[in-house]
Amino acid sequence: MALFPTFRLPPGLNRLTWRQLFLLCVLLTALMYFLRLRRPMTIRSVSRFRSGKGHDPSHRPTRTMWGAPMVWGDSEPAAHQRAEFAQRSFRVGLMVLAVGRYTHYLTRFLQTAEMYFLPGLPVNYYVLTDNPNRLVPAPELGEGRGLRVVPVAEMPGWERLARRRMNLWASTIDNQAQQEVDYIFCADVDQEFANLVGTEILGKLVATLHPQHYAQPAYTYPYERSPDSRACVLDEEGDYYYTSELYGGLCSEVLTLTKVCSQLILQDHALGIETRELEESYLNRYLIDKRPTCVLSPEYSWWESPVTPPVPQKRVISLGRRCASLKDQGKSSFNC
Numbered sequence: 001m002a003l004f005p006t007f008r009l010p011p012g013l014n015r016l017t018w019r020q021l022f023l024l025c026v027l028l029t030a031l032m033y034f035l036r037l038r039r040p041m042t043i044r045s046v047s048r049f050r051s052g053k054g055h056d057p058s059h060r061p062t063r064t065m066w067g068a069p070m071v072w073g074d075s076e077p078a079a080h081q082r083a084e085f086a087q088r089s090f091r092v093g094l095m096v097l098a099v100g101r102y103t104h105y106l107t108r109f110l111q112t113a114e115m116y117f118l119p120g121l122p123v124n125y126y127v128l129t130d131n132p133n134r135l136v137p138a139p140e141l142g143e144g145r146g147l148r149v150v151p152v153a154e155m156p157g158w159e160r161l162a163r164r165r166m167n168l169w170a171s172t173i174d175n176q177a178q179q180e181v182d183y184i185f186c187a188d189v190d191q192e193f194a195n196l197v198g199t200e201i202l203g204k205l206v207a208t209l210h211p212q213h214y215a216q217p218a219y220t221y222p223y224e225r226s227p228d229s230r231a232c233v234l235d236e237e238g239d240y241y242y243t244s245e246l247y248g249g250l251c252s253e254v255l256t257l258t259k260v261c262s263q264l265i266l267q268d269h270a271l272g273i274e275t276r277e278l279e280e281s282y283l284n285r286y287l288i289d290k291r292p293t294c295v296l297s298p299e300y301s302w303w304e305s306p307v308t309p310p311v312p313q314k315r316v317i318s319l320g321r322r323c324a325s326l327k328d329q330g331k332s333s334f335n336c
């Protein structure tokens with residue numbers, strides 16, 4: 001019997017051997033790879049690219065590949081978690097840094113947080129600022145909500161503050177927050193809350209997907225690639241790219257994260273190394289070594305830009321990054 005038996009195609013077509021069919025498949029597969037994989041990709045990103053998961057913004061998984069919840073506020077699992085936390089007692093901290101001209105964002109940040117950030121639940125705001133007078137008189141807060149003003153002697157400018165912020169977060173948690181709250185969230189002050197952010201965001205270690213990279217394949221993530229840096233991510237590493245605008249979790253977890261990152265930042269700085277995305281590079285390195293137990297969808301960090309895919313609800317909006325990504329005519333309509 002022949003090794004490659006022949007078979008009959010529908011009438012009108014020639015007879016092909018299995019061998020010819022096999023060669024045709026190999027040829028087609030090679031052609032597909034040639035057309036689609038013109039850039040080097042990691043094994044993991046190739047499989048994600050193939051599965052298409054990184055490319056379809058309407059695909060909204062509710063779990064990460066390691067089984068942690070991926071939170072979309074209107075989903076069934078999010079509603080389930082809100083119901084579960086309604087039975088528990090806890091306190092949450094929301095921490096921001098406002099130095100120099102960034103203090104003008106404070107009013108909007110606090111006002112919108114009062115409307116949408118865990119409304120009706122016990123929350124402490126920790127405002128680290130070089131200008132405590134900005135908060136005199138103190139803004140009106142709901143019942144059970146408190147404001148802690150933490151004076152910091154820092155010079156404005158993100159290039160410098162990006163090296164200092166993790167350290168400032170760590171000392172505020174260590175000295176004060178961990179005695180007062182169970183969960184703590186670190187946020188950029190140039191943001192506003194635009195829709196409900198409830199207890200679905202609470203978890204041991206919580207990170208937020210960067211909206212501009214969420215729908216992209218992993219090989220495009222702006223991880224630090226320089227092998228000299230403590231934030232270096234190898235080609236085969238990394239699941240998602242997280243934003244530095246919102247992350248949090250249990251005080252003990254966030255304390256460890258901020259301590260570890262600030263040490264790595266200092267070590268790199270001592271060697272004159274600056275990473276591609278500053279503080280965000282170290283956050284992403286850390287979250288590869290210690291995967292978050294809860295991943296917030298880009299609903300919790302969003303801004304209009306030509307490369308940001310739509311989300312069901314815009315819950316937290318970055319005003320600063322929106323301005324940075326707009327062209328001149330757009331800037332005036334958003335008061336940039």
Ligand SMILES: CC(=O)N[C@H]1[C@@H](OP(=O)(O)OP(=O)(O)OC[C@H]2O[C@@H](n3ccc(=O)[nH]c3=O)[C@H](O)[C@@H]2O)O[C@H](CO)[C@H](O)[C@@H]1O
Pocket residue numbers: 096097098099100101102103155156157158161162187188189190244245276277278279280281320321324
């Ligand atoms: C436009 C720009 O450069 N964007 C970069 C910046 O994100 P961002 O544009 O989000 O940085 P940002 O200017 O919002 O600064 C971060 C936060 O630091 C605080 N702050 C900053 C400066 C200052 O003078 N006073 C002050 O209080 C404030 O809370 C602010 O929200 O950093 C990221 C990494 O971390 C990425 O590299 C972004 O590409």
Ligand SMILES: [Mn+2]
Pocket residue numbers: 188189190245318320321
């Ligand atoms: Mn920002």
